[in-house]
Amino acid sequence: MAITLKRIVYDDYVPAKINTGLVMDMDAAVELERFKGNNAEPMEGEELIPESAEDNMVEPELDTGMINTLVANGVPELAAKHAVFNAGGSADEAIMWFYSHIEDPVI
Numbered sequence: 001m002a003i004t005l006k007r008i009v010y011d012d013y014v015p016a017k018i019n020t021g022l023v024m025d026m027d028a029a030v031e032l033e034r035f036k037g038n039n040a041e042p043m044e045g046e047e048l049i050p051e052s053a054e055d056n057m058v059e060p061e062l063d064t065g066m067i068n069t070l071v072a073n074g075v076p077e078l079a080a081k082h083a084v085f086n087a088g089g090s091a092d093e094a095i096m097w098f099y100s101h102i103e104d105p106v107i
Contacts, residue, residue: 003022005020007019060085062081062084062085066080066084066090066094067084069091070098073095078107082098082101083095083097083098083101
């Protein structure tokens with residue numbers, strides 16, 4: 001268990017450090033019951049969010065040959081997948097798409 005003391009106070013917007021010590025009965029019981037979790041069970045009046053019945057994060061079918069061509073040319077694999085998906089056509093178009101969108105944070 002960690003206990004922190006507020007040792008810095010502000011007096012007229014000027015920080016001042018207080019020299020203080022911690023005085024605590026080490027044999028006393030510490031009551032922590034109010035911090036106890038409920039094992040993810042809803043409390044009275046709470047509703048659980050329903051889980052999705054279908055997985056909507058399906059990766060599209062992409063031409064692995066084009067992806068491998070882009071990776072061989074130094075394009076990271078995930079960026080190559082983005083380029084093939086967005087450019088389609090050929091590996092040249094995908095490489096051009098990658099370099100024209102290289103600043104995008106999504107890639």
